[in-house]
Amino acid sequence: TYNFMHVMFSAIFTILSASKKSKLYITSAQSPRGLMRDFLFIVCGIIKQHEIIMHVHGGGIGETIKRGSKVTNFLASIIYNRASLILVLHDFYLDMFEAINIARDKIIVLPNFLPETERSDPEIPHKETKIIQLLYLSNLIPSKGYLHCLNACEIMLQQDFLDFQIKFCGTFLAHQGMSAEECKMEFLSLIQKKGLQKHVIYEGNVFGDKKQEIFQEADFFLLPSSYPNEGIPISIIEALKYQCIVITSDYRALPLMIDNGKSGFAIEPTPEKISDCIREVFDKGNLEDLKVKSGIFFEKTYSAKIAEEKIRNIFS
Secondary structure (H helix, E strand, O other): OHHHHHHHHHHHHHHHHOOOOOEEEEEOOOOHHHHHHHHHHHHHHHHOOOEEEEEOOOOHHHHHHHOOOHHHHHHHHHHHHHOOEEEEOOHHHOOOOHHHOOOHHHEEEOOOOOOHHHOOOOOOOOOOOOOEEEEEEOOEOHHHOHHHHHHHHHHHHHHOOOOEEEEEEOOEOOEOOEOHHHHHHHHHHHHHHOOOOOOEEEEEOOOHHHHHHHHHHOOEEEEOOOOOOOOOOHHHHHHHHOOOEEEEEOOOOHHHHOOEOOOEEEEOOOHHHHHHHHHHHHHHOOHHHHHHHHHHHHHHHOOHHHHHHHHHHHHO
């Protein structure tokens, strides 16, 4: 609580001490409680006559507004009507503010992308091994679908249609009364119970060269998410960069992030569907072809130059 209050007061002080009519950039909250925080920032911005830019990094605010109380929608209406610009991640999210009558002309699509400094245009090595490499990289919470991935691996083991290995990368978060450590221990226990010890590796958080190495080794990237605040996950963009075949869920804008049905797949997020999807690619023998197509789709869709030009225009 002390740290939260310290950060809040520091932010408010910064806003109020800034030159009059500066640009105030706020990363938008996704929850009713977060809207109260944003409201305080907006009031300070109004006092200083700042130009207010709200950047919505997820898709949860739309559901918060749609299902919100009168107080929630009152706060959201003030926050977003006072903003000069509202930045969203995809065309899919342009309608999130219809319930509070926000003018469409102030909403701008600014897609996620990878900065040029993070792109090495790697040569993806041709696979010499017959082991299919699967990768899950995100926070380890049930709504992100990591348990669906584990259960899909159990199905693949039972059907014995290919040799595979899956790496889970990310941080466990507390969930439904269980601490993060308890969630982790339950996951490791499930690996043992399902007989997947030889097939599952938990890597924890990965960064830098280790992260690049893991992406380069992967054939499939799995993110069967139904996360309430899901927007445009950077991890999917990274996976496309490294020529992974993305299997994600038919949820919100996720199908629009990939070349759905051609080099990646947005499916019903169940273990059975994930397993079936991997098996279909394997049976058709077009693994390498789909991987190359994923890389091409990345180049056409997630150009840093286009995004950086938009950013300069917004903040100049």
